Amino acid sequence: MHSILRIWKREWPLHAMLVPGLVFVIVFSYIPMAGILMAFQKYIPTKGLFGSPFVGWKNFRFLFDYPDIGRIFFNTIYIAVMKIAAGLFVPIAIAILLNELTRQWIKRAFQTLVYLPHFLSWVLLSGILIDVLSPSTGLVNQVIVSLGFEPIFFLGDNRWFPYVMVVSDVWKEFGFGTIVYLAALTGINPSLYEAAEMDGAGRWKQTLHITIPGMMPIIVLMLTLNIGNVLNAGFDQIFNLYSPQVYESADIIDTFVYRMGVQQSQYGFATAVGLLKSVVSFLFISVSYVLAYRFANYRIF
Incomplete structure (x- = not known):
């Protein structure tokens, strides 16, 4: 007991620092989870959460019978997977190229420019x-x-809209990812490059056999952690850029929930869609942490 009190006296300021964040999480993340009940109700705002009639699994049956739900899930996964793939490749390539620069002021200036959109x-x-x-x-x-081609309606054409979302998302976020991979590059032993150069390996061979293998643990870690975002295609981005004429290729789960719940007041149905997404995302996140521990030796506990 005496040792416990001694540890508590030494560490209580650290625990006190956690209190504001803990209160924030409880108020904004755990208390709102009571709203899950709406997924099993025909929610009526005037009757409240505990006065609205329960309808069981009716909202979920309606969800799976909804004619466009398959397309919505496909759009979400399609855009999210492309964002994950491009968001992994581009920062790696830029980090390797930046690492080759010898003039530090050019390197720092470029890092600042590409990091600003984040x-x-x-x-x-x-x-x-x-x-x-x-x-x-x-x-x-x-x-x-000016090159002699017809203009393209990028934000109003279903053929172009998903790719515009991917390219613009990569442009906004690749600067942040570049910093992560540059940090990984600093952990590679410089003597490996010296030994490879003495053996006659050029810059390309050094990149293939030293740089990329040295970055592989963080690459695997970032990839596995991003598996949990397969159903997050970017609500803020798509909501601000899409329109009804591109719903066919742009409508994702989050925008669908917004329209059903906020605009059409189908609160129970919208909650059912959101709950299904949360359950599937939780499964993906669980799998991603298992893979991260197995292939990158990353663990949260």
């Missing part, structure tokens, strides 16, 4: 993209027309 909200960036990609006055289409 701090901008999609509300601001969507306005920029709408102007830049406009079929009539946008800079991109002006270049396309």
